């Protein structure tokens with residue numbers, strides 16, 4: 006187990022922050038190298054969140070700014086371009102859980118331009134590359150750039166045999182079972198001229214209406230809310246269970262191809278026509294033109310019609326029509342020379358930030374929401390915008406009363422880019438993020454990630470059992486199968502009893518029968534209930550008054566305490582009284598022995614240890630537990646052998662064991678009443694050291710702890 010170190014948040018050093026702000030022209034070579042390293046790491050981090058988890062933590066605009074800065078620095082210092090430069094990469098490698106598919110033809114990205122000049126240069130560059138004069142007409146297809154995720158569909162003998170995501174462009178994820186559930190995508194193409202094999206490529210997307218319906222359902226179920234239709238489409242497609250994908254309405258447009266035995270035409274447009282004939286959906290706004298002015302005109306038409314479309318688009322893609330010329334032009338780095346995306350500018354507006362409201366989610370996360378003077382951005386009235394989290398507010402230094410710049414990009418939730426400093430009222434003070442939960446008054450804390458030593462961006466309420474924002478979810482967890490497992494008290498009944506005020510917190514469950522006996526309106530007279538079913542429920546509840554200690558601990562819903570940790574805690578502390586006493590002390594003093602012992606339990610990491618101490622440091626929680634214990638007497642996990650020679654002793658195993666695995670040795674020791682710790686301290690009674698034992702053995706010797714061989718240990722426990 007990783008030892009707990011001083012977990013002060015490691016703040017980015019001022020120099021690194023300053024560096025990030027420095028104009029590219031002023032960077033020294035050393036600074037540029039360090040900036041490029043930082044950008045490579047930061048962009049890789051965002052790519053993993055965006056492409057693998059479908060859960061970005063910064064807006065696309067912020068992400069694009071990182072990429073642009075990387076490009077600018079690379080352009081000035083070409084000698085410093087890194088092997089792992091983000092400019093050379095596409096997407097992210099496949100996530101775990103999916104089989105990998107190597108693309109026969111790489112699936113790359115597209116270059117971007119942001120204005121008419123960019124498009125002009127793109128066309129000029131093509132002419133220069135091909136050595137064509139300005140009077141030679143060049144035809145281009147124009148079509149909306151769909152904001153979804155690309156997919157490669159491989160057909161053999163006309164049958165869809167494999168579907169793969171783009172991944173890192175070379176290796177994608179096999180999502181065939183999921184794609185088979187998408188109605189838009191032909192599973193079999195009978196046409197005789199359909200190439201064999203043939204890989205059709207295009208975009209999978211989710212419509213606005215489907216997205217809104219999905220999020221409404223997710224919210225009802227307390228599940229993850231998707232930031233935008235793109236994330237929802239990607240999250241829905243990249244499911245390990247294809248029945249989940251089947252329940253999400255995904256759609257498809259074809260616009261490209263990969264490996265092909267032959268092609269039905271020698272132009273992009275000709276292939277599109279064949280796609281349509283074979284039954285693949287083509288975007289109805291796609292057209293063909295041979296004039297630059299017309300391309301730009303079409304761009305504007307599509308941009309104007311954008312708000313009326315039922316799906317997100319973020320630009321227009323131009324592709325050179327002739328395939329022989331595409332072939333000659335080829336690719337540069339991560340994009341083709343013969344195609345480009347003309348991106349729409351993000352829609353921006355300024356307005357006044359009236360207030361910052363803190364919402365508490367069902368997991369206790371505190372989210373700041375900007376309350377704005379209503380303003381129209383891109384045809385939509387906006388009154389709320391996300392501020393993501395505490396650090397984001399501080400970084401952007403947005404204050405209540407500020408005039409702020411608002412942006413609605415492909416994202417459905419508008420973003421605040423920053424304040425207009427000239428318009429800042431004198432009275433505006435930096436926003437103080439609350440450290441108590443606005444819903445229940447409990448402490449709200451930021452966890453420390455033990456791997457990075459950094460604070461989690463999210464602040465969470467610790468009042469799990471009493472926080473109204475979290476209560477129902479906690480109650481559902483409390484009665485769930487691996488916790489109290491009360492038959493007849495499932496999620497539906499808990500919700501109903503909660504809504505009616507019958508059960509507000511766990512102790513109420515156990516007073517239900519007594520209250521019902523006195524009540525005028527009895528449970529049995531409710532719709533769907535009767536005397537038998539009511540009595541059955543009361544009996545089921547009564548049967549749980551002696552639930553085992555591990556279930557009891559797990560039921561409390563402490564963050565990072567799952568069933569296994571619940572069991573470890575129950576084993577280590579034996580009785581509820583011991584446990585509560587130790588946790589009370591651990592909560593009071595993070596440097597004290599009680600906390601160290603907790604942190605030392607083999608299998609409990611520093612994150613869980615802190616979360617447990619936070620939980621018991623919150624008086625609201627201990628009050629609920631106190632009330633609960635008036636009703637419930639948790640029983641120790643399993644009879645441990647108190648008469649054994651090692652009962653009550655603390656033992657540490659280290660090195661290789663020969664007669665049993667580490668897990669077996671641990672379980673056996675615990676059965677005999679010993680505590681198994683992960684590291685050696687002055688409280689350790691025995692260290693059992695096998696071959697290869699290292700620092701623990703040394704610590705034991707330094708501290709004068711008894712060191713046993715495996716054989717000596719077995720003798721001691723009489724096995």
Ligand SMILES: NC(=O)c1ccc[n+]([C@@H]2O[C@H](COP(=O)([O-])OP(=O)(O)OC[C@H]3O[C@@H](n4cnc5c(N)ncnc54)[C@H](O)[C@@H]3O)[C@@H](O)[C@H]2O)c1
Nearest residue numbers: 051052055061063064065068114115149150151155260322
């Ligand atoms: N917020 C974040 O953390 C984060 C992280 C990574 C990427 N991003 C965002 O993702 C985007 C970059 O992703 P990218 O590398 O996939 O590039 P891209 O999405 O800008 O362009 C390439 C993609 O466009 C798609 N496309 C849609 N319609 C098309 C059409 N008609 N013809 C051809 N291709 C079409 C294809 O899937 C293709 O792979 C940016 O918008 C970026 O902001 C955001």
Ligand SMILES: [Zn+2]
Nearest residue numbers: 442445466472
């Ligand atoms: Zn709360």
